[in-house]
Amino acid sequence: MKKISRREALKMAALAGGAVLIPIGLQNRGYAQFGGGVVPFTLPFRRPPLLNPVRKDSTTDYYQIIMRKSQVEILPGRTTEIWGYNGVFPGPLIRQSKGRRSVVRFINELDVNTAIHLHGMESPPQYDGYATDGILRGYYKDYVYPNNLAATYWYHDHGHGQTTRNVYMGLAGMYIVQDNEELALQLPQGDYDVPLIVQDRRFTSTGLFDLNTNNQTNVMDDVILVNGVPWPYMQVANRKYRFRVLNASSSRSYRFTLSTGDNLIAIGTDGGLMASPVNTQELRIAPGERYEVIIDFSKYPIGTQVELRNLPLPSNTESPNTDRIMRFDVVRAETDNSSVPNVLRNIELIPESAAVRTRDFVLDQINGRWVMNNNGWDVNRIDFNIPSNDVEIWRFLHPVNVGIHPMHLHGIKLQMLDRNGQPPLPYERGWKDVFYVGEAETVRVIGRFGSQAGRFMYHCHNTVHEDFAMMSQFDMGQGGVNPTSARAKPLPAPPL
Ligand SMILES: [Cu+2]
Numbered sequence: 001m002k003k004i005s006r007r008e009a010l011k012m013a014a015l016a017g018g019a020v021l022i023p024i025g026l027q028n029r030g031y032a033q034f035g036g037g038v039v040p041f042t043l044p045f046r047r048p049p050l051l052n053p054v055r056k057d058s059t060t061d062y063y064q065i066i067m068r069k070s071q072v073e074i075l076p077g078r079t080t081e082i083w084g085y086n087g088v089f090p091g092p093l094i095r096q097s098k099g100r101r102s103v104v105r106f107i108n109e110l111d112v113n114t115a116i117h118l119h120g121m122e123s124p125p126q127y128d129g130y131a132t133d134g135i136l137r138g139y140y141k142d143y144v145y146p147n148n149l150a151a152t153y154w155y156h157d158h159g160h161g162q163t164t165r166n167v168y169m170g171l172a173g174m175y176i177v178q179d180n181e182e183l184a185l186q187l188p189q190g191d192y193d194v195p196l197i198v199q200d201r202r203f204t205s206t207g208l209f210d211l212n213t214n215n216q217t218n219v220m221d222d223v224i225l226v227n228g229v230p231w232p233y234m235q236v237a238n239r240k241y242r243f244r245v246l247n248a249s250s251s252r253s254y255r256f257t258l259s260t261g262d263n264l265i266a267i268g269t270d271g272g273l274m275a276s277p278v279n280t281q282e283l284r285i286a287p288g289e290r291y292e293v294i295i296d297f298s299k300y301p302i303g304t305q306v307e308l309r310n311l312p313l314p315s316n317t318e319s320p321n322t323d324r325i326m327r328f329d330v331v332r333a334e335t336d337n338s339s340v341p342n343v344l345r346n347i348e349l350i351p352e353s354a355a356v357r358t359r360d361f362v363l364d365q366i367n368g369r370w371v372m373n374n375n376g377w378d379v380n381r382i383d384f385n386i387p388s389n390d391v392e393i394w395r396f397l398h399p400v401n402v403g404i405h406p407m408h409l410h411g412i413k414l415q416m417l418d419r420n421g422q423p424p425l426p427y428e429r430g431w432k433d434v435f436y437v438g439e440a441e442t443v444r445v446i447g448r449f450g451s452q453a454g455r456f457m458y459h460c461h462n463t464v465h466e467d468f469a470m471m472s473q474f475d476m477g478q479g480g481v482n483p484t485s486a487r488a489k490p491l492p493a494p495p496l
Pocket residue numbers: 370404405406460461462465466470
């Protein structure tokens with residue numbers, strides 16, 4: 001009988017489209033032990049380091065980030081080369097206030113071309129990380145961000161055709177904007193407002209990242225990292241915490257649930273707080289999406305261990321322990337002055353009747369390329385121009401019953417109208433920029449376009465699909481700045 005390689009087995013699993021366990025015996029062939037040899041919940045949780053500005057003036061905070069290689073310990077006793085923002089994995093956390101401007105200088109000391117997208121921010125086109133607006137090694141670029149909405153953002157590489165590799169190697173970090181209205185709500189704040197950046201990775205037997213896109217289909221790896229730590233345990237007090245969950249994986253979606261059967265309290269989407277909290281037993285999140293959840297540990301006696309688990313999804317490839325994410329250990333008593341009010345924010349729902357047109361996008365794979373309306377990425381093709389303030393409905397049609405496409409628009413926040421004619425999931429009803437388009441699903445979203453003018457990209461956020469052509473671009477309004485009009489400059493850079 002012909003022996004099949006692990007790669008072939010994965011490819012078959014991907015083509016089968018189901019949740020397939022890799023047969024025993026293929027697991028260790030030439031690779032690290034499955035799961036990198038890590039026993040879940042044996043490594044301590046950590047938070048990304050906070051990045052302080054190098055300088056402030058009356059309107060602006062100035063930050064600097066050097067993209068460089070470094071050697072870090074992810075698997076105990078092994079060293080992994082990463083490409084990191086400031087050499088850390090994931091990148092440092094930026095916390096900013098609404099209304100203050102940020103200038104972030106990105107310096108490229110890597111061997112590859114990079115482009116930085118601050119995902120979710122309505123940045124001007126020239127600071128949005130346009131795919132061909134790259135920073136070469138030895139160059140730098142100062143990105144200017146308006147911080148006009150309190151929400152959970154993330155910055156990550158958007159290099160043309162190389163996004164999967166560059167993000168996989170470590171180029172992703174969280175960026176939080178807060179405003180006074182939100183702070184006044186008395187939600188858990190400070191140390192109790194915690195990033196959870198979830199990613200899957202695979203490791204070689206020597207501990208290196210082992211990227212495999214399974215014949216340009218997807219990345220489905222066997223080690224679940226939270227803030228760069230495999231299946232961590234986090235010591236918590238018996239009180240409420242606010243978690244900002246970011247799925248920064250290449251292709252894997254997650255369906256979170258608590259081992260106790262208790263509810264997660266969803267309070268925020270990609271675009272910040274929802275209108276009101278949503279109690280949910282499970283929460284599904286695709287690559288690129290962000291959700292904010294409250295977990296209330298006050299009901300648990302000290303000593304309780306609560307696992308954050310991951311339920312199966314039809315287009316995921318499972319491995320041992322991909323059904324777990326992390327564990328919360330309730331270790332101390334604290335008073336809790338925080339609250340979760342019934343009204344979080346006023347969100348104006350855009351009525352369907354406000355739309356002046358509907359656009360259809362058929363998501364498909366043709367001759368191995370991932371396409372929208374039979375088109376792949378073409379830097380010279382701009383699909384359409386949307387006049388300022390026009391409300392449009394975008395309809396994503398995915399006729400195939402295998403695989404999912406998280407569809408992401410730059411430059412705008414939208415709302416989901418429906419999925420296969422049914423209402424969105426309760427926790428999807430907020431401002432969003434990534435929409436989960438599942439197996440054989442049609443998803444309709446609505447938005448008011450052109451609050452700023454210019455050319456913006458839209459694409460699938462399965463970065464393997466994105467790299468393999470499932471990306472395009474559109475224009476909004478008139479007189480927008482060319483996205484490549486603020487090119488990176490060679491070092492040395494003047495003082496910020
Ligand atoms: Cu896709």
